[in-house]
Amino acid sequence: MIDDTQEVINKIHNSETSVEDILALLSDQRGIVRANVLFELPNREVSNNDVVVAALNEAATNRFSSFKLMGNVTQKKFAIATLSWIGEQAMYSEMLGLCDQVEVEDIKNLVTQGPVSI
Secondary structure, X not given: OOOOHHHHHHHHOOOOOOHHHHHHHHHOOOHHHHHHHHHHHHHOOOOOOHHXXXXXXXXXXXXXOOOEEEOOEEHHHHHHHHHHHOOOHHHHHHHHXXXXXXXXXXHHHHXXXXXXXX
């Protein structure tokens, strides 16, 4: 594991890093690292990728899911919005159905704003 947080973030956004490598970082202890994985995924060719969908489902439901990445945006909300941004509409709708009304509104607002640009 890479210890330097900025080095990890740089590797996430480096186009030479595989999707599989950055997905492994969704379980990193550092919230900023997990957030950067979610920021990067919409920039990658990941549509129709069951591994990515499974990783995003895990990120939306794991022990880190309530971690606030920015403002009131939790990892759960951002992971579900990412499903929409990468074109996985069926899974996006399914996951949205598991959310309360406030979460649904927040997620739909995120989707409308589009992915984070870095």
